[in-house]
Amino acid sequence: MIRPHSVANTFVLVSVTLLMVGITIWLLSNGFQFEGATQRWATVVGALGSSDVLLENLNFLQPHLPLYVLIPFYYIPGLDTGAAPYLVSVLSAAILLFMWDRDLREVDISTFRHALLAILIVIHPAFLWAATSGGYLVLSMITFYMLYRSAQHIITEHDIHSYISLAVVFLFFFFIDGSAIFIFVALLPLLVVIAPLRTIMVSPASLYLIVGTPFAFAVATWGYMNWIFEGDFLYFITNADSAFMGGMLHIQEYPWLQQYGGQFFMPMIAATGYMLIAYPVSIYLLLDTMNNSYRFRASFVLLLHPLIVIGIATSQYYLKHPFEILGLISAGVMAELTFIKMQTKREFVLLVVFLIVSSAGGWWLFAQSGNPQMQQWMQALQGDLHLNxxxxxxxxxxxxxxxxxxxxxxxxxxxxxxxxxxxxxxxxxxxxxxxxxxxxxxxxxxxxxxxxxxxxxxxxxxxxxxxxxxxxxxxxxxxxxxxxxxxxxxxxxxxxx
Amino acid sequence: MTQTGGAAKLRIGELLVSRGLISNEQLEQALARQQREGGPLGHIILSSHMVGTLDFYDALTDHFRRGRIGDLLVEKGMLSEEKLTEAIYIQGEWGSRLGDIILAKGWVSPYAMGQTLADHFDKPHVDLMQNRPDIRLLDRSKLSVYSEKLFMPWRREGGLLKVAVVDVTPELLKLVDETVGEPFDFIVTSKFDIIWLLQEIGGSYYSEKAVHELANALPQYSASEVFTSKQLLFLFVWMTLSVIVLAIWPIPSLVILNLSISLFLFLNFGLRMVLGWVGGEKHFDQFVTDEEVLALDDRDLPVYTVLLPMFHEAATLPNIAQALRTLDYPLSKLDIKLILEQEDDETINAAKELGLEGIFEIIRVPESLPQTKPKACNYALHFSRGELATIYDGEDAPEPDQLKKAVIAFRKSPANTAVIQGRLNYFNVAENWLTRMFTMEYSLWFDFYLPALDALHIPIPLGGTSNHFKMDILREMGGWDPYNVTEDCDLGVRLTQAGHRVGVMNSTTFEEANNSIPNWIRQRSRWLKGYMQSYLVHMRTPIKLYGELGHVGFWGFQFFIGGTIVSALLTPVLFLMYILWLVTSTMVFDPYFPSFVLYITLFNLLVANGMLVYLFMLSGFKRRYFGLIPWALTVPFYWVLQSWAGYKGLWQLIHNPFYWEKTHHGLTTFEVTHDVTAGQPGKPKV
Incomplete structure (x- = not known):
């Protein structure tokens, strides 16, 4: 039986959102500024403040959707201080939480358990970083969450909606995050785990066409826009300033790329270590679902997919830091929680324990291996960062x-x-x-x-x-x-x- | 034979007196008259208005009955004992009358059955073609009643009206009584005698009704007038103003035009995306389940009329006849009309040669203009007896349980549901490029769009076949518009306007996809012309339409019907401009595409077209026609063909609006089959 949506759940989520707002204010008041957020805001401000307001002024060197979501805030008085990206981050995180809350209704859990899970999700540094740093990682997390929900639906329902969702999510992903191409490619071999065996046996090509065509159209559309406005189809992957290049032209600035750039298996192994520390809950979910084929397939994909993404993205000198992808696992875990049944107390307690351990590991990993911006964020969180x-x-x-x-x-x-x-x-x-x-x-x-x-x-x-x-x-x-x-x-x- | 013999006379009189239907005095008067004039007592009692025919036979049915129909047939050697036993068993299953079952099975001819029925009721059996009726007795305003209920006034004998009937039931006698309005007695004839004779006598009446009934009763819904004077005036004023504005402000007006087109196409795309998503809901595919069909009691099923309009389609007749025979529906409850044009000797002869069972009736439609399918169907409606009715084309192969699914769908739907549209698809999917495109288009249309239109309360343009009607509502609506060459689309909108619901169900009829481009162009040009006719008809009073359809319905109509027309007509213009710009890099168009228009246009070109291609892919995927999916990438060429047909349709709308571009069927090399499931499209004929 599905519980009626409780007001208490909403109250919990609103409180969590307010907490995130508070943390963001605290971070900003301590002088934290995320370069990416400033750059996005400046791009929007520059384009909208121009005498000719043109789409091409946003340039085609970064995905556009994170810019579009900032546009309404440009017209809101009082946000000219550059706070808009941070506001968007927190709001997006709240949207993700509410989406999760809606989907969690399918799982019969009490308000207390719901609140506990929400808090444990939010206090994981990957989630908190995404929600409060002003970057667009949280938009990627929303997309990643929807991607996993679609994959789960394909596993259980395999109705046409789930395939459309997966395909359209990928389409949007391309316009949100430059790493979408790696996330897409990494999922291709895993589709055989997700899709029904009958379809795979009859026509694997059709499956890939259905899932991949909108994404291919998105890439082609982007190339075409580059050709129209910049005169080169490949402008977005040949220009040195392009975000689609990741860290390729600045390897010396990123220890991760210096150590693993150009390789596939080694970064995967290293990322597995990172994941074991920051997300041991993924392993728990996999082991917990051994007896349920549907759930096991979903957990297996959740475990393996980010690692393959990291392997591919690093081999292409794109990935600057593994947390750019590992952070998405928080969204994957959220999706996973809507899919599993936490009937017994033992199951729930174990889950909570693993979430706590994941959080602790995540904070330790952040402290040990975070990039300079992450370090600044942690310092600001502790009140130690004071920029003059x-x-x-x-x-x-x-x-x-x-x-x-x-x-x-x-x-x-x-x-x-x-x-x-x-x-x-x-x-x-x-x-x-x-x-x-x-x-x-x-x-x-x-x-x-x-x-x-x-x-x-x-x-x-x-x-x-x-x-x-x-x-x-x-x-x-x-x-x-x-x-x-x-x-x-x-x-x-x-x-x- | 009427009653003879003194003992029987006494018994009739005594029975009537004992039932209190006549008094002793009346009996004595009747006997006195019998002595004076001779003739059967019953005849005298009826002609003297002492008792109504209904009461008379209600009291005396058992008196007249001789033996049981089945026994009589066995006695006469027309039916074996085994068949009779089987018929009785089937009767328990179907809940039909024994005679109907025997006729439906084709074990006895309708003529022989008529004779046996006459013997059973101890009445004369009359061959109406030999003993023709007195046509002065026919009330022309009631010809439809005669043809629907299969009776007709025959002659007056001894002052008593004799009515020819095909069957004898209390309901029929009551209806006859109400219709003729005077005492009568009946004689028995065969059903084809009545049908043929009424067609011969009332052909012009039925034709007149078929052609003009809608135009006379509801002229506002008739496409017999292509453009109303108000529409012409509007068009004139609009064009004049456009020319003036264009002359004074050429660039701004062209920018506004471009913007309007871009926005329209954008919204049109948006609607199709919404329809694609909503129509993909799983429950539409499970609206009627196999379990529900299995649980259905055949005895509760209504009589179902199947209209089968054909024209020069002798080749496809055996296939559709076989398909209808194999329908999972009690044959005795099928009322199948082969609707053939009178001059189409080829198909008429083919039908005769097939020796079809009694459930098939040939309706010959007299020659008259417009020579259209809706007119033929309207004509046949006068002879239809079903509670529900559907239409199939000659090349159709419906899924066997379709009629049962329709019955269940009606039961599960709101009471105001007037029609349930089945899905259409093709059996010759992989025959060539055109059939592949056509299959994907139909899959998209019927498996995604129409269920979504139903869910969103947008008028559904019915498909040409497999639409299942409640007969009373269909008649109430005046049938189809014979002047509209997509009468189905028009009727769907008209029903919605009248407050009825048009629903959909998950049963498929497989048809023959056009495999020849010229033939396809002919068919598609007619469809698009019909859409234009329907649009013009329903937009005669747009405010009234808005009120009747509501916000969603009205705008859905604009974009779904109007959008189909506009897209077809604009596509080549936009493609041409794009190719010109691409090849020559000309800057001529630049002033007309300011940035905001350019962005919408780019969105339409790249994202919208891309996603429309993707919808085609999805249609193949949902139907499990996996082999079609890569072909979806070629759909822009199909759109070009569509535009060609659109312009042809527009030309015909102006020059020959009611001309029915006939689609030739039977061109396929594939087997006609409904067994096109699980990714196994039809196979070539061996």
């Missing part, structure tokens, strides 16, 4: 530009933190704008201000304005005067302005 805004070059110039509003040329690819600090892109002439393209054709651009970073830095060398006007930073330009010079940023203003 006055020493932050991008923040300083961004705030200065905010108070000195003039039409300003700025090469935005590496200056996203400047844009985010400024709060909007009004009067900024960014690289995709017609004005920018027109001005860089002139020997002396007719613009009120030009902002350039120090060409002696890596970023400064990549800055297109420095490339076009190589002496600008050092010597200025005829008709312009230096109005800002601080921490490697200079702003020149036309004399008559």
């Amino acid at each position: 805004a006055e020493e932050d070059a991008d923040l300083a110039v961004g705030l200065w530009l905010k108070h000195n509003r003039q039409p300003t040329m700025l090469y935005d690819r590496d200056a996203f933190r400047v844009i985010a600090a400024r709060g909007d892109a009004k009067d900024l002439q960014l690289s995709f704008s017609r004005d920018f393209k027109m001005h860089v054709r002139e020997r002396i651009p007719n613009v009120a201000q030009i902002a350039v970073p120090d060409p002696g830095t890596i970023r400064g060398r990549r800055d297109r304005l420095n490339i076009r006007y190589p002496h600008l930073y050092e010597h200025g330009m005829k008709g312009f005067r230096l109005v800002y010079d601080h921490l490697g940023w200079r702003v020149y203003r036309q004399n008559h302005v």
Whole structure:
């Protein structure tokens, strides 16, 4: 019998959501900032603040859906401080929890057990990181959750809806996360575990076509958009700034890639170790379902799939850190919990124990092997991170530009933190704008201000304005005067302005 | 033979007196008249209005009856003892009358059965073709009643009206009594005598009704007028304004046009996605289960009329006859009408040569315009006796339990359900590219779209066959519109407007997919022309339509019916522009596609078309036609054919609106079969 949805369950989830909001505020107040979140927000701000609001201004070097979800927040007053990505993260995590709650109704558990499970899910560092860091990992988790639910439905129901769901989830996944291609490829061999044997025996090709065609269309669509707007079908995987390249061009920055890049089995083995520490609950679920073919198949896929993804993504020098994928297991476990029956007290207690152990292991692993941003996040969580805004070059110039509003040329690819600090892109002439393209054709651009970073830095060398006007930073330009010079940023203003 | 002999006379009189139907004085008067004028006493009592025919035979049935029908047939050597035993056993199963079972099995001819029935009731058996009725006695306004209930006033003898009947039941006698409105006696004839004679005498009446009944009674729903004057005026004003606006603001107006088209196609795509999802619900495939069919008691089944309109289809006749014989439905409760055009000697002769059982009746439709299937069906409705009715085409192979499923579906559906549409699919799936495309399209249409339309309360354009009607509602609606070349689509919308429900069920009829492009174009152009007719008819009063269909129904109609037409007509224009842009990289179109229009157009081009292709794949997957799935990638070429047919249909709508582009059947090299399951499409004929 399915219990009527209890108000208490909703209360628990609302409380958990408020807790996540509180943690996010705490993190931000301690100076934590996620680069990815700032970059996404700056991209949205830049595109929407432009004189021509165009889709192509969002560029095609990263999946677009995480940008689209930010768009409504651009128009909400008070969010120009760059808090929107964090708000979206928390809201998305809440949506995931409510989706899980809805699906959990199929399993007959008490409110107490429900609340306990919810808390244990949320306190796992992978979930909490995704929910409070402002990244789009939580969107990937929602998609991953739906992916597993679809896979479970194929196993049990194998109705047409479950196949459509799986296929459409993959379609959306491509527009959410650059690693979707690896998640997709890794699932292909596992489809034989998911799909009914009869269909596999009769026509395996049809199965793959049904599951894979929308994803193939998504990739083709993206390539076509790249061709239309950037002139190259493969622009999104050949451009050095592309998020679809992962860590390929920056191997030296990522220990994981330095150690395992280009290999398949070794990172899989290493990731298995990571998983055993951070998600021993996956092993428990597998062992617990040995006697139930349906549940066992689902648990088996949940266990193996992320490991294969890690193997493939690392072999292609994409994956910067195993937690980019391992974090998705939290969503997989959530889906798994909607599928298993926790009838006996013994079963439930064991599950709780393994969830607690998973959380503890996860925190230990985060502390030991987290990337610099994860480390900062943990420090901020402990209240130990205190960034000095006055020493932050991008923040300083961004705030200065905010108070000195003039039409300003700025090469935005590496200056996203400047844009985010400024709060909007009004009067900024960014690289995709017609004005920018027109001005860089002139020997002396007719613009009120030009902002350039120090060409002696890596970023400064990549800055297109420095490339076009190589002496600008050092010597200025005829008709312009230096109005800002601080921490490697200079702003020149036309004399008559 | 009527009653003779003094003892019987006394007994009749005594019986009537003892029942209180006549008084002793009346009996004496009757006897006195008999002595004066001669003739049977019963005849005199009836003609003197002393008692009604119904009461008379109610009191005297046993008096007249001689033996039992089965025994009489055995006695006459027309039926073996074994057959009689079998018939009695079947009677227990089916709950039909013994005579109907024997006729349905073809063990005795209808003529011989008529003779036996006459003997049984001790009445004369009359061959109406030899002893023709007095046509002055026929009430023309009641020809439909005669043909439906199989009786007709024959002659007046001794002042008493004699009515020719095929069967004798209290219900029929009551109906005859109400219809003729005077005392009568009956004689027995065979059913084909009545059918043929009524067609001969009342052919023009039935034709007139078949062609004009809807146009006369409900002209607003008749497609006999293609464009109403208001529609023409609207079209004129709209076009004039468009030209003016285009001349003054060429670029903005073309941008608005592009935007409108893009949005329409976007919403059309959205609707199809919703339909694809909703229609994929598992419960639609289990609406009527095999267990429910097995649990059905045959004795409770109603009489089912099967309409089989055919034209120059002699070759397919044996197949459909066999398919109908093998239906899992009591044969005695089948009322099958082979509806043939009078000049189609080829098919008529083929039907005669087949020596079909008594459940098959040939209805010859007199020549008249428009020569359309709906007119033929309307004509045949006058002769139909079923409580439920369905239509099959000559090349159809319905699943054997379809009629039973329809009965169950009606029982499970709301009371206002007027029609249940079965699924259509094809047995020659893998014959060539066209049949593959056609199969996927039909699978998508009937397995996904129509169930979803039903669930969302959007008017369902009925398919050409396998739609199962409640006969009384069908008649109430005036049947099909003979001027509409997709009368089925029109009727579906009309029924919804009238507050009836159109449902769907999970039983499939397998048909022959068109395997020739010219033939396909002919068929599809007719369908699209019919959709245009239906759209024009129902949009004569759009506000009224909105009120009748509601928000979802109205917009669903716009996008599902209108969207099909618009998509077909726009596809080549958009493809052409795209190819031109792709090949020449021209910037001519740039001003007309500002960014927001471009994005929607790109979405339609890439995502919408991609997902529509995917829906085709899903249709093959759901039907387990796995081999079709890769072929779905070629569906854009099929859309081009669709557009070709669309323009042909549009041309015909203007120049020859009521012309019925005949689809040629029997072109396939595959066996006609309903056994197209579990990924085993039909096989070529050996």
